[in-house]
Amino acid sequence: MTSKITIKRLVSSQIDFNQQLDQMLAWESVSDQAVNQRVDEIIAAVRASGDSAVVELTNRFDRTQVSSFAELEMSKDRLQTALTRISPEQREALEVAANRVRSYHERQLSHSWQYEEADGTLLGQKVTPMDRVGIYVPGGKAAYPSSVLMNAMPAKVAGVAEIIMVVPTPDGVVNEMVLAAAAIAGVDRVFTIGGAQAVAALAYGTETVPRVDKIVGPGNIYVATAKRAVFGAVGIDMIAGPSEILVICDGKTDPDWVAMDLFSQAEHDEDAQPILIATDSAFIDQVEASIAKLLPTMEREQIITASLLDRAILIEVADLDEAAAISNRIAPEHLELSVEDPIGLAEKIKHAGAIFMGRYTAEALGDYCAGPNHVLPTSGTARFSSPLGVYDFQKRSSLIMFSADGASEMGKVASVLARGEGLTAHARSAEYRIKED
Structure with a gap:
């Protein structure tokens, strides 16, 4: 038994590609x-x-x-x-x-x-x-x-x-x-x-x-x-939106694996966004066939189906360089590099919450037991945000202790800058510490 559904397909060379991609990516993280x-x-x-x-x-x-x-x-x-x-x-x-x-x-x-x-x-x-x-x-x-x-x-x-x-x-x-x-x-x-x-x-x-x-x-x-x-x-920590996964594939990974990797985030909720970028339209067809074959076997079939229908995107690109460029534009929460040389391709990735490298590295491993944190920036915020980490629970205080000589020399600098800003109390506070020649 198969479950044929229509998933949004885009080709990077089409004239309105950017506009259609923007429409599919649009998400309001906090409601009305x-x-x-x-x-x-x-x-x-x-x-x-x-x-x-x-x-x-x-x-x-x-x-x-x-x-x-x-x-x-x-x-x-x-x-x-x-x-x-x-x-x-x-x-x-x-x-x-x-x-x-x-x-x-x-x-x-x-x-x-x-x-x-x-x-x-x-x-x-x-x-x-x-x-x-x-x-x-x-x-x-x-x-x-x-x-x-x-x-x-x-x-x-x-x-x-x-x-x-x-x-x-x-x-x-x-x-x-x-x-x-x-x-x-x-x-x-x-x-x-x-x-x-x-x-x-x-x-x-x-x-x-x-x-x-x-x-x-x-x-x-x-x-x-x-x-x-x-x-x-x-x-x-952050305002988290729906879960996302973007898989970049060179067409050599088992399409059943790719389909299930897309399902792994789609099953979170109906608003989750699974995206595949591939260099071969025939491979995208194979992944679609795997989706149709595997979907009826899923316990959360209804949720996955809603996610696929409303939010999924299958994107055909000319090469992996273009795939990396589009990925950087999307700045996904989870990025799978299911390609021959994942380490090389990772060098071209600037924006992603977590990068899963190689055909054997399912995103699901990162959710549970790989080690890195699974609390990740969503909705494109990986452009300026990072995964949750120890640094989120530590504060940094600056330490400043001037010697008499240091206070005298830097007092002269502070005096000039403070008076330039019209803040004379700042200037005089610093000037009190300046040594007389």
Whole structure:
């Protein structure tokens, strides 16, 4: 049985290629005025009423019957219990993934540094971890223990003193693997709350939920909108849009592999965007045939189908140089280089969240256990953003200590610049330290 669907096909040489590509890529990451207004109301309620507002909103949106906030916190003993409730294979997989994620992120750790100039002036940078961060783990259409590891492990490596996790449990359904992942990652406190109310609780604090310094992790449109709304009161990692994958292929990879790689992101949700760029129209035909053959075998067939129909693009290009140029324009979240010389082609890539090199490197490995972070910039923001990492949980303070001689010499420079700006108090402050000749 096959499932024939029509997927948007483009050829880079057609006159209106750029216009059609722009139309297909267009995405508003945060929704309309109605969503913004609802989120603002939720945030205001949490700020005004704290725990009671969170309980009421959780009962309403997650269809729970909680009477007190105490029921919304998972104890550390409960997290440890989750480790015994999952299968040995699941626990081993989580531990292997956690170790790989930890090992990779330990290489990102920044350290304080300083140097001394000839006159005794000391300059440098002091690197310190944040005190407390909040991680948001989705719990709606699917549960993501992998997101627990990817958000918590770099914070742990950075030395964050306290990690607070929020995860919604619609209808009161708890995912044991999510709790087990929290235990393995060393999460300090877990609250079973989600949505804009969870973001507000983390950002401003309640009687029970401590206020955090930064909120990280993906969520639905209400979570994304809330993160944008509270930015400034707290730090955030990014405003994440739907998942994306772009596969560049030279026509020599098994088309079934390519089709399934496209499915791997399409199954996240209907707005996910799978894109194939290939140098051979006949190969694109083969991938389409694989899609039709494999689609009926997928458990999330309806979601994948909607993604393919509305957002997928199959692009034919003249050569791999053109493929790289178009990829840089798209700046995808996930980029697979399924070609003979992936390392060479990677040299031509400037904008991508994560680059998966070679025919054997499925993007799915990066989602779970490769080691690098799977929290990545979406919707073209890889042009100026980077994957989540240890550096997102460390702050840098400048160190400045002038010697008497250094203060005298630099005071002269500062005086000239300050008076040029009309800031005489600045100038005189510096001038007090200038030695008389």
